[in-house]
Amino acid sequence: xxxxxxxxxxxxxxxxxxxxxxxxxxxxxxxxxxxxxxxxxxxxxxxxxxxxxxxxxxxxxxxxxxxxxxxxxxxxxxxxxxxxxxxxxxxxxxxxxxxxxxxxxxxxxxxxxxxxxxxxxxxxxxxxxxxxxxxxxxxxxxxxxxxxxxxxxxxxxxxxxxxxxxxxxxxxxxxxxxxxxxxxxxxxxxxxxxxxxxxxxxxxxxxxxxxxxxxxxxxxxxxxxxxxxxxxxxxxxxxxxxxxxxxxxxxxxxxxxxxxxxxxxxxxxxxxxxxxxxxxxxxx
Numbered sequence: 001x002x003x004x005x006x007x008x009x010x011x012x013x014x015x016x017x018x019x020x021x022x023x024x025x026x027x028x029x030x031x032x033x034x035x036x037x038x039x040x041x042x043x044x045x046x047x048x049x050x051x052x053x054x055x056x057x058x059x060x061x062x063x064x065x066x067x068x069x070x071x072x073x074x075x076x077x078x079x080x081x082x083x084x085x086x087x088x089x090x091x092x093x094x095x096x097x098x099x100x101x102x103x104x105x106x107x108x109x110x111x112x113x114x115x116x117x118x119x120x121x122x123x124x125x126x127x128x129x130x131x132x133x134x135x136x137x138x139x140x141x142x143x144x145x146x147x148x149x150x151x152x153x154x155x156x157x158x159x160x161x162x163x164x165x166x167x168x169x170x171x172x173x174x175x176x177x178x179x180x181x182x183x184x185x186x187x188x189x190x191x192x193x194x195x196x197x198x199x200x201x202x203x204x205x206x207x208x209x210x211x212x213x214x215x216x217x218x219x220x221x222x223x224x225x226x227x228x229x230x231x232x233x234x235x236x237x238x239x240x241x242x243x244x245x246x247x248x249x250x251x252x253x254x255x256x257x258x259x260x261x262x263x264x265x266x267x268x269x270x271x272x273x274x275x276x277x278x279x280x281x282x283x284x
Contacts, residue, residue, distance in 0.1 A: 007031040007058055008173050009089075012065035013040045016134050017095060020166035021063055021173075028174055033059065046073070052080055056087040061173050064094040066112060071232050074111035085121045091176035092116060092124045093169050098185055098250045099243060100128055106235045123180035125172035130160045130187040130250035131240075133270045136197060137277040143201065146209050151216040152194050155244035158187035158252045159197070161265035168259045184255040189264050191251055197267060204271040205278050216241050 008025055012018035013034025025032035035044035035055045042055045046067045062084055067073045081092070094116055100109045116124040135141040141150050165186045172179040192200075195211040202209045220237050223229045229237065243249055256264040 006060055007033055008061045008063060009055055009059040010034050010063045011044060012036060012063075012068075012095075014038065015065065016132060016138075016162040017165045017169065018063065018065060020163050021169050024166055024170045025173065028170065030174060046076060046080075049079075052083055053087070056084055056089065058088075059084075060088055061091040061176065062089050062093070063169060063173065064092050064112075066095075066108070069229055069233050071107045071236050074108035074115065077108075077112050078115050081115065081119065081122075085119065090122055091173065091180075092122050093172045093176075094124060094126050095165075095169070096126050096128045097240075098128045098130045098187075099248065102243070102248070104235055104239055106232075107239065123176050125176070125179045125181070126183045127165060127169060127172075128183065128185040129165045130158045130185070132162045132165065133159045133188070133265075133267060134162050135159075136201070137274050143209055143278050146207065147212040148194055148198055148209065149212040149214065149219070150194055151214050151219045151241050151245065152211075152249075153213060153245040154193055154195075155247055155249050156191035156193050156251075157244055157249040158189075158191045159267055160186050160188045160250075160256070161270050164188075164256045164260070164264045167262075168256060171259050179259075184259060185250065185253060186256050187250050187252050187264065189252050189266050191249065192267060200268050200271050201278055204268070204275050207278075209278070216245070 008030055010018045010022045010032055013022055014036040022032040022034045033042060034040040035042050037045050043051050044055045045051050066077055094112060096113055097109050100113060103109045113126055141148055168184055168186050198209045198211045220234050224231055224234055
């Protein structure tokens, strides 16, 4: 992948990791082309195959983010990867999920990993990050009425900053030959309960925030009934929350430091950086 201009197509290019990755690649001299349904460099819609060829034109590497809020998408992704190979893509970095080996068979996370491993025309790297810290500053797990509502019990998770995921992804895309076949699981430096997350937000904002634990099925059923997630995505939510409740949440590792040369961001650092995001919600 030398001797000619190199361009990385960043799917989900306006999202949490994609937007940060595109910026980091550009800072390192790589042409990063963001792709999304809105406000990106190129239009890309998983459900509109006519948008795929244009997005791939002149691209030699790909940051693969699969369709969101879905459990079944392997065939769709495989068809796109076929097109990507034909268009000249020679490396793919795939944003998977922590613990993908244990995902229920109804979820296509591991199927995409297996597909990539079987392709001889491209190299690949797989990222299996922990839950991202940004969940608590956006609409995923917002602080509402001074509480974080999610059924995780007393289980812990090594929440990771999306910026650290992007940093790892950037290295795999800038030096694909070094990271070919690699599987990284970016995590934060601490395993925390959601209650401990709430305590840190409380300390940073000066306003009380608590963890509102509840019955998982009530939480999932409420999300589906409210139209927040589609019915078939319930299996994903159930797996993610059950893993933490059962004590199988992500645990800290050295992957971020190993790949990037710097330590991962702690949740306290993240909270200080994002204190304003909670100010209006907590009354601070």
